[in-house]
Amino acid sequence: MNSHLHSADRQDVAVIGAGVVGCAIARRFALTGARVIVIEKAADILAGASKGNSAILHTGFDAPSGSLEWQCMQAGYAEFLDIRERLGLPLLRSTAILAAWTEDEMSKLDQIAAKAWKNGVTDVRPLSPAEVLAREPHLSRTLLGGLLVPGEFLIDPWSTPLAYLHQAIANGATVLRETEVLSGRFDGQAWTLETNRGAVLAETVINAAGLWGDVVDDRLQVGRTFDIRPRKGQFVVFDKAAARLLSAIILPVPTERTKGIVLTPTIFGNLLVGPTAEEQADRIHATVEQATLEQLIAKAQAILPALADMPVTATYAGLRPATAHSEYQIRHDAAHNLIVAGGIRSTGLTGALGIAQHVAKLYNERHPHKRPESNAIWPTVALPVLAEHEARDWTRPGYGEIVCHCELVTKREIEAALTGPLPAGDSSGLKRRTRAGMGRCQGFYCHARIASLTQGRFTTPLAIGSVDA
Known part of the structure; x- marks a missing residue:
């Protein structure tokens, strides 16, 4: 959903980065009624560190005892188990x-x-x-x-943050893709973020830019406290x-x-x-x-x-956005209405919901809740069922055709991924939403059909005569 910027509309919170942590943070704030905008420079979400992980929901049994990472993992683990069925997320x-x-x-x-x-x-x-x-x-x-x-x-490492952002959107959040933060200026009350697509105004900025977290800190001119390695x-x-x-x-x-x-x-x-x-x-x-x-x-x-x-x-x-520190690098610069959530390494998928809780707690020290979370909206858009132990779309009638035979991806799934509140923004995003092209042949047989079905949908179209790596 590449919305046009409206520089006169000041948001409560601008989240920079639509990886799993940014998606979870956006959801957490949207649930409380905050006006949230998510800014992602890539054509689709999860295009950075979040696109490659082992997809394990960790207990935190071996995390540093008493650390912020351990606290966020414990909280994230518990919240995932509590909400996953309502969000339609699989668990093995x-x-x-x-x-x-x-x-x-x-x-x-x-x-x-x-x-x-x-x-x-x-x-x-x-x-x-x-x-x-x-x-x-x-x-x-x-x-x-x-x-x-x-x-x-x-767990499913891609449908999970997609579900978080779907719920954020259902509760009023806006998502900007192909939008890069170039600089930022804080006037004592609010931020003006200059992007390649215009200005974004927000009272508070949350830097969840992952691999680019230190670069974003530099562009916001508040001084970095860590370097991404x-x-x-x-x-x-x-x-x-x-x-x-x-x-x-x-x-x-x-x-x-x-x-x-x-x-x-x-x-x-x-x-x-x-x-x-x-x-x-x-x-x-x-x-x-x-x-x-x-x-x-x-x-x-x-x-x-x-x-x-x-x-x-x-x-x-x-x-992974490692730093010289073993601990998460989460800080609250209250004087500049800025929260940085950086240095989130291999435990980010498990810890994301807990990180969002922690960031919201920091925020709420100065900003009261807008509304009780019991009034939050739960999304009605069904996520694709990609888990092999659950009933896949091809088992239900009316799927149209099998587009990707290796992963048994249907035309109906492809079409659903190209529509809705957060359609796939590029071929990689489509893969993450459907697994089309991720099987044994790695897209050799289905690529041309996918290119045909996605014609005119992406900024960078798939070439019908080539295999997308």
């Missing part, structure tokens, strides 16, 4: 096993379990090798033991046939720097391995490297030997 109750493969890793399990209990996750318990293999018989017999984390679940994570997606080999999320024993390589089913019926953790200066391009992908595949096959016979469907990489 997969559980997780923290697997130890060396004596050094085994020695850390008791400490991790103690931290989990301290963090309020009291249902974790140790598993012997026999107990792990009884649950997951395809795992390597070199396993020494594990820790069961029953509350770790799988992009951290790349590469992933390998195994074919859907591999999903039968594993039911639980297999977590590694984490290090101080990274949570490590995860082997997990996905809610879409694939098997995923990743991410890596690689520092880089480039915050735009997340490339995949053959040598790294081969290492990921070898790691996955060492954990799950039967993967040696399974084909790889896709590879991809995402960037």
